[in-house]
Amino acid sequence: MRILLIEDEAALAHPLREHLEADFHIVEWFTTLDEAQSAIRTMEYDIVLLDLHLPDGDGLTFLSKLRDRNVRTPIIILTARDKVSDRIDGLNRGADDYVIKPFDLDEVKARIHTVCRRSADEVAQTVRLRDLTVCISDHRIERAGKPVRLTAKEWSVFEALFRRKTKIVPKASLEAAVYAFGEELESNALEAHISRLRAKLGKDLIVTHRGIGYMLSP
Secondary structure: EEEEEEEEOOHHHHHHHHHHOOOOOOOEEEEOHHHHHHHHHHHHOEEEEEOOEOEEHHHHHHHHHHHHHOOOOOOOEOOOOHHHHHHHHHHHHHEEEEEEOOOOHHHHHHHHHHHHHOOHHHHHOOOOOOOEEEOOOOEEEEEEEOOOOHHHHHHHHHHHHHOOOOOEEEEEHHHHHHHOOOOOOOOHHHHHHHHHHHHHHOOOEEEEEEEEEEEEOO
């Protein structure tokens, strides 16, 4: 998953980012609402982790504006505000969950998986794809009954293709699924990941549409 983390406390953001990246997620971290606003206009995210007290504004106002623009990306609030009234206000404004600081890293990870399952039940289930058994929520793939091990970046490419099923995914979108916002792109890196995925999952599973992008074979 591609996660947008909006948090100005480095002591919280660093370990959370590392914990989620170890679970095969791409995490883009910003410390201000202005930076996050620019990112969310440019990139497509699977979930947003939102602090409420930020240097350039209030997270609840940011949340309300996103929902007013019909941005349906799941949002989990991360905050020290622990009053019941604060939680009700956040949920009423469109938050999908509310986690109180200080929090356990595994709890945040579990909340992310739960929220994403609610918003996209079809990818949380175990799905058969040719000789593959795929469970996106558990980051698990078996081929002919045997586990297949993917790197974090290979998984990100596969997940981006899988979520869009038999639609063509533009090359730029797949590159965005692999590389963090603003990170310099290595030449032919995406093609190398596609090649390794074909070797592990089946040479004709991923179809190339030259000059456009890639898709899973119908």
